[in-house]
Amino acid sequence: MFHTLFERAGSLQVGTVETVSPDRIEVILIGEAPESVALNASVPRPFPRVHDYLLIPVDDSFLVGQVEWIRIDREPFPTSRALQNTGLVELPYPRRQLKLNPLGTLRAGTTDGQYLFQRGADALPSVGAAVMLPDICQLRSVVELGSDQGRITIGTTPLAGHAEVRVDPNRLFGRHLAVLGNTGSGKSCSVAGLIRWSLEQAQSRYRSGRPNARFIVLDPNGEYTQAFSDGGIAQARIFAVDSDNAENALKVPLWFWNSAEWCSVTRASPGIQRPLLIRALREAKAIRTEYADATDEDIPLPFSGKDLEERVEDLAGPKGKFQYQNMEPLITRIRTLLANPRLVAIIDDTEDVTLQQWLQNYIGKNDAEDGCVSVIDLSLVPSEVIQIVTAVIARLIFDAHQRYVNQEKDSLPTVLVMEEAHTFIKRYREDTEYQDAATVCCQAFERIAREGRKFGLGLVLSSQRPHEISPTVLSQCNTFLLHRLSNDRDQEIVRNLVPENLRGLMRELPMLLSQTAILLGWAAELPVLVRMNDLKQEQQPRSEDPEFWKVWTAEKDRTIDWNAIVNVWQGRRQDNEGRIGAVEEDIPF
């Protein structure tokens, strides 16, 4: 059987098996094996190299091994007495050896020239077995996975003659993806690319043009606006604090916040403050008659900041009494929050925003009428509330998807992207009673990581500091796109994600070029080195690196107008009539 496989594939024998054990196969290359470039496949490719895939026929299939090392042994030549008698001079005779890690099995598919790759092997070869160079079809079968339908091309792999790397979007997004790597290693471009290529390729298949897809990008650095503004299929609706268009101003009304979020942002202490605050929330929500039977403080029902303030003060009882004294710090904190003009712009308690509208805007309209991407630019959200604002957004998106499933009995596939995940999905200590904003935010994402899949919500997180991310969330990620990682602790974390025999490639992590990454996990049967497809300049997220040289040498223009900056800066303190009203102690006035 393997002879036909062998002939059909046009494979080339390059060596023979010399040593076999379950995790290691040593091979001696034959003299005819290529010195540096293999020409048998449709495209010439370098051989032998570390991480190359090689095949060994076993029964009616091939065992696939990956080269871990290559070396030359120099033996005195000739060794046999008979040859010695010929009187030849003893010269070192180079013998090329390599070690293979067995990875899996390649079988012939149903149609000619097609193969199926599976991890694991039923049988190992014996010594003396032939070792062959795979042809391009065989290589592709090793690096690709899943059905041919609905695959997205994300790049090419230098390990398999630059074969395209295609992934199944159900696998890539369905069970959460972590994109990890140092700053500048290409994470943001990869994230922007995955979204864009998914949409472009879905569009090419979709009858009516626009895919019914939803990507929501939580963007703390405000870098994705540029990437999704070219007017094409990936044109995003961008929500930002300072949006020119009032409809796209970032809003997270205060009545969307649940009690845990309120308690954390006001730092309500567990004893007296927390129960009273929760009661005040319940009462504030019941003020509007149409919702009078509100009994749950966590249901998003409209109330105003004033309503809440009054309820809390009422419940605190008479001034000067013990209970009021206990509540006073909380009341002050609520007042300060509600008087912060930068925050008020976001937590807007006017009735302009309804929950329906918010969901339509941020998650999307029926049939993705408004486009498939929303970018939530968090860059101008005041730093003291950015985590809680993010927590509210993430939780609402989760709750909405859960409710969708409960009512529609089907899930709404949505991808939620969180950049700078080490800030928003940060490990926290579980033994403290007081839950700060970082903890509440992390817990919102932990819930998405654990349960999101049931409700169609996939998480993509991106971070340069994997060791600071919640282990719960990281362990729920089933696919990883690993860019260059040079820190030991970070490498340690990702190395433990793959079984021993697949770790060879991970040694490349500190040396990966930008735009190159290792894809591993559920969306890739084997860890595969990918050179991500090119993104045009205008489709790339804005890079965060300051451009000293280009500015110094006037290649890039930078003019200064402090007046304009100061006007905006101080202007935030003024009310509509231009009076200086709101108190914010940190503004230099």
Ligand SMILES: Nc1ncnc2c1ncn2[C@@H]1O[C@H](COP(=O)(O)OP(=O)(O)O)[C@@H](O)[C@H]1O
């Ligand atoms: N797919 C890509 N296409 C084009 N350029 C890329 C790509 N990936 C990375 N780059 C280049 O690498 C630089 C850094 O990438 P970036 O995504 O900003 O890294 P990170 O988010 O990890 O800091 C980009 O400015 C761009 O020049």
Ligand SMILES: [Mg+2]
């Ligand atoms: Mg980035």
